[in-house]
Amino acid sequence: MLVVETIAKIRRAYFQDKKPIKQICREFRVSRKTVRKVIRSGVTEFSYERSVQPQQKIGPWRGQLDEMLAENARRAKRERLTRIRIYEELRALGYEGGYDAVRRYAATWVKSESEASAAAYVPLSFDPGEAYQFDWSHEIVVIEGATTTVKVAHVRLCHSRMLFVRAYPRETQEMVFDAHDRAFAFFGGACSRGIYDNMKTAVDTIFVGRDRAYNRRFQQMCGHYLVKPVACTPASGWEKGQVENQVGVIRRRFFVPRPRFKSYAELNAWLLDRFIAWAKAHP
Known part of the structure; x- marks a missing residue:
């Protein structure tokens, strides 16, 4: 499968x-x-039903095993435990599985840790249609007389620097998908790569370097649009510096002082007119 x-x-x-x-x-x-x-x-996922679902015994112990392996790797080489010793300590905690599963998991963990994360990078120059950057910001507006914090989705084409902005009440996965759908419709198509931070609506697990376990529904969206997702290194905002800069520009230009609206529809119509006018004045 x-x-x-x-x-x-x-x-x-x-x-x-x-x-x-x-x-x-x-x-x-x-x-x-x-x-x-x-x-x-044309589908983005195939599924089937099993008559018997195998339950891997090591599954619930992965977090504990990761901690043990990380602690063992920090020790001096002469003081490190062998994998059979790690297995015995895990058994003492209540693990009921076999040694082979622990050995294979430890080998995979060591291999991933040995990859040089410094060698992984996000290019800062781009060809037309190659990549876009995505990010969220929190802005304060007045809607129907009430001061409201809105979540603003930002999309930036890396080559042309064209932007797309839309406000939402939350940062749920449905809002992420809607923002992408509207942005690609506005741009007239999707790029081959999308650059993101490690937002929870997209990334389930962060590994070493560029490796990520992406959320299944987020992967389906990327598969539908033929987009390859790329996650930035944690605390490395410069890897998506264009959209980070866009957040600051939009905040200073559009949300200071606090604008007033009757609804989200009015807010987003106003945003659309403003950012198109700003993009034309700043090609």
Whole structure:
């Protein structure tokens, strides 16, 4: 069964990179039948029902095992525990699984930790249609006489520097999807990459370097638009500096002093007119 991320990669390779099916099969080690199914169906996820669902015993212990492995890695080399010792300590805490599962998990953890995170970076120069940056900001407005903190979605095309801004009452996943849908409709299409911070509506787990476990529904959205998501390094705002700068500009230009509106619809219509006028005056 293909994971959502692999389906998205196959769709991008075929529709965006124009790669032949034979080459896609070699790159992703899947059959021609599978590739054709992904291309023709247009879906972003395949699912099936199992009669018996296996329960991995190591699953509930991953957090504890991660802590033990991290603590062990910080020790002097001569003081580090072997994997069999780590397994024995985990058993003492109540783990009932076998040693092989712990050994495989530890090997994967060590491999990921050994990757040089410094080698991972986000390019700061872009070709047309290559990438956009996305971020949220919190702004204060007056709606129907009540002072309200609104959540403003910011999208920035990295090459042309064109912007898109829309206000929402919350930062839920539905609002994220709506912001992308409206932004791509406004721009007339999507870019091949999207650059994000590690927002919870998109990223479930942060690993070493650029590796992330993305939320399943967020991956489906990216697969639908043929977008490859890229997450910034934590506390590295310069990797999406364009949209960070946009947040400051929009706040100073549009939200100071506090504007007044009757509804979110009126607010967003006003924002649309203002940011289009600002973009034309600052090409």
